[in-house]
Amino acid sequence: MPLAIRVEHVNPFVSSTMETFTKMVGIEPKPGKLMLKKDSKLNYDISGIIGLSGMAKGSVAISFPKETAIAICNKFMSGDYKDLHADILDAVGELVNIIAGNAKKDLTEFSIAISLPSVIVGANHQIAEPKDSFSFVVPFSTALGGFHLAVSLKPS
Amino acid sequence: MASPVKVEHINPFVTATAETFKSMLRATVTPGKLMLIRGNKLQSDISGIIGLSGGAQGSIILSFPRITALKAVSEFIGEKVLAIDETVKDAIGELANIVAGAAKKDLTQYKISISLPTVIIGDGHEVQGGKDVIPMAVPFESPFGPFYLIVSFKSEA
Numbered sequence: 310m311p312l313a314i315r316v317e318h319v320n321p322f323v324s325s326t327m328e329t330f331t332k333m334v335g336i337e338p339k340p341g342k343l344m345l346k347k348d349s350k351l352n353y354d355i356s357g358i359i360g361l362s363g364m365a366k367g368s369v370a371i372s373f374p375k376e377t378a379i380a381i382c383n384k385f386m387s388g389d390y391k392d393l394h395a396d397i398l399d400a401v402g403e404l405v406n407i408i409a410g411n412a413k414k415d416l417t418e419f420s421i422a423i424s425l426p427s428v429i430v431g432a433n434h435q436i437a438e439p440k441d442s443f444s445f446v447v448p449f450s451t452a453l454g455g456f457h458l459a460v461s462l463k464p465s
Numbered sequence: 466m467a468s469p470v471k472v473e474h475i476n477p478f479v480t481a482t483a484e485t486f487k488s489m490l491r492a493t494v495t496p497g498k499l500m501l502i503r504g505n506k507l508q509s510d511i512s513g514i515i516g517l518s519g520g521a522q523g524s525i526i527l528s529f530p531r532i533t534a535l536k537a538v539s540e541f542i543g544e545k546v547l548a549i550d551e552t553v554k555d556a557i558g559e560l561a562n563i564v565a566g567a568a569k570k571d572l573t574q575y576k577i578s579i580s581l582p583t584v585i586i587g588d589g590h591e592v593q594g595g596k597d598v599i600p601m602a603v604p605f606e607s608p609f610g611p612f613y614l615i616v617s618f619k620s621e622a
């Protein structure tokens with residue numbers, strides 16, 4: 310009998326995102342209202358994505374406008390980059406890696422394992438939710454700009 | 466310092482891509498020379514990503530120009546598609562899923578499990594890996610046009 314996916318399964322990803330940004334980046338993000346992915350056609354400039362497998366399969370992504378990604382990653386790495394340098398891309402991959410790694414500890418019932426991160430760069434790209442999955446988006450606001458966390462899960 | 470993905474970890478995905486195009490799309494595809502994605506501006510319009518975890522961690526990405534994707538999906542579903550819609554997104558995700566599933570049989574020692582496919586849509590987007598490993602790209606020629614397979618793979622052993 311597959312385990313059911315519920316809205317509260319997104320919570321570990323939300324708390325992990327808050328903790329990661331607070332502790333590792335040094336900014337406190339405020340989560341906004343959770344949205345169903347289906348209802349939100351959102352465009353981004355840079356996204357970090359990690360695949361999830363185990364008793365639940367899915368993916369977690371953090372997505373930024375370009376300027377916000379540069380500002381946040383500069384703060385994270387104490388860098389001074391002006392554009393989407395390779396180090397900014399690495400930092401986005403590293404942030405989503407930490408977020409997914411911490412969140413899986415609170416989802417032990419699904420025995421989740423995480424993949425390596427992929428980083429997407431492209432003005433106005435969209436991330437499609439996987440078919441038949443529960444897909445949510447949580448907007449966050451920070452002093453350095455806003456970003457989105459997207460989580461898709463499906464029992465396996 | 467990260468090192469590039471090993472050829473022996475890339476080959477199962479190259480074979481699986483060729484097999485998948487043969488069986489699902491009745492098409493013969495030809496892999497080209499392995500290349501680094503960093504610094505090579507490999508731009509695509511639609512990409513299907515599958516995460517790999519277990520005794521190894523990684524991801525594979527099938528990355529297409531719009532025209533290649535539309536022609537390949539038309540063959541896949543047996544119906545002409547003219548624009549990137551829900552059907553095309555699902556089909557690209559499914560192709561990546563089949564390739565990852567097929568490659569698992571040549572990598573059994575790693576007990577790999579695969580994630581759900583994530584599909585990216587965006588004109589001219591680029592895909593990069595994280596900093597743990599340097600991903601490699603394999604350019605493919607197909608009757609539908611060119612596309613890329615990008616592999617990130619890191620084994621614990």
